[in-house]
Amino acid sequence: MKYLIILTCGLFLFFEGTFVMAQGIWAADMTKKVSNQTVTVNVRIFRKGDVKDSIMLDWGDGTTEVISPPAVEFLSIGLNLETYFGIHVYEEPGIYEISFRDSFLVDGVVNIEESGNKSIHLVDSLNVFHGDSLFDYNDAPEPLGIPAGSLQNEGRMVFFYNLHQTDILFHREKWLFELAPFPSEGYTFPEYTDSLANYGATVYWDRPITTGIYAFNLKASEFLNFAWHDSTFLSTTNRLMMVEIDSSLLVNNILQPIPIDQLTLFPNPATDLLTISLPKDIKPHQREAHIYDMAGKLVMTKVLNHFETEVSIGNLPSGLYQVRVEEFVGRFIKI
Incomplete structure (x- = not known):
């Protein structure tokens, strides 16, 4: 090393x-x-x-x-x-x-x-x-x-x-x-x-x-x-x-992936609907997902009651977004 x-x-x-x-x-x-x-x-x-x-x-x-x-x-x-x-x-x-x-x-x-x-x-x-x-x-x-x-x-x-x-x-x-x-x-x-x-x-x-x-x-x-x-x-x-x-x-060793995104978001890119999937070791009841654009502006909040929740994003402009559920983070592209 x-x-x-x-x-x-x-x-x-x-x-x-x-x-x-x-x-x-x-x-x-x-x-x-x-x-x-x-x-x-x-x-x-x-x-x-x-x-x-x-x-x-x-x-x-x-x-x-x-x-x-x-x-x-x-x-x-x-x-x-x-x-x-x-x-x-x-x-x-x-x-x-x-x-x-x-x-x-x-x-x-x-x-x-x-x-x-x-x-x-x-x-x-x-x-x-x-x-x-x-x-x-x-x-x-x-x-x-x-x-x-x-x-x-x-x-x-x-x-x-x-x-x-x-x-x-x-x-x-x-x-x-x-x-x-x-x-x-x-x-x-x-x-x-x-x-x-x-x-x-x-x-x-x-x-x-x-x-x-x-x-x-x-x-x-x-x-x-x-x-x-x-x-x-x-x-x-x-x-x-x-x-x-x-x-x-400049080396070619295979490394373990870096855990950048802790939330699973699909489909990604997305057009009208986005599914937010929580890690299985947390309870989803009444947790809030907050979606920010890349200027850091909060554009949407969604209450989560299930491990997988579908969110309508059709009204969002095209671009890159960040999803936060307390300390958990994910990113998706809206097209």
């Missing part, structure tokens, strides 16, 4: 005492806090080369702002960690998209065409409640440090979101995680021979096909739940990062 350590935000990979780096943006994310309709944002960019003077931050209400990095940390791995700070007061409550653009990515990314000439456009969402609302204060999920990854078995790579989750209002926050498209022109999901999926805040990648640098985006959607059927959207947080795959990771 092999063991390697991969740092996926500082994004260098150790091989026998050496490390590999390249010019450009290696990773980026954004933390957000809201209180009394005032939002503070920290944009973090891991960059090789000269420090960038400023970025343009779009607050999503028609206001844009040029902000400069108040803090730059020169990491021992040869990257700059640039932190850009912004603060903004919203006149009206609502859901806002906070975004920024930056150029250029590291050159030679396998799943982004001509990556060295491409920019990123990171867009997070935040629900700003009225200043008198009970929900007005919120710390959105905060990506921490440099997420660590490890090759835990032959050919299986595991890496993590590394997220600080701040509970509010008696631990009523819930998170949904998904592998989302990397926000850059020319991006495609990495190729694989077995599976590439996220299970909670952990991403599993079995048997990559080719060596090189790969771009990933792991998205966290935050909700405030008083019950599974009563969900209020709070925020989305995207973590953009690169992973370096060496030839030693």
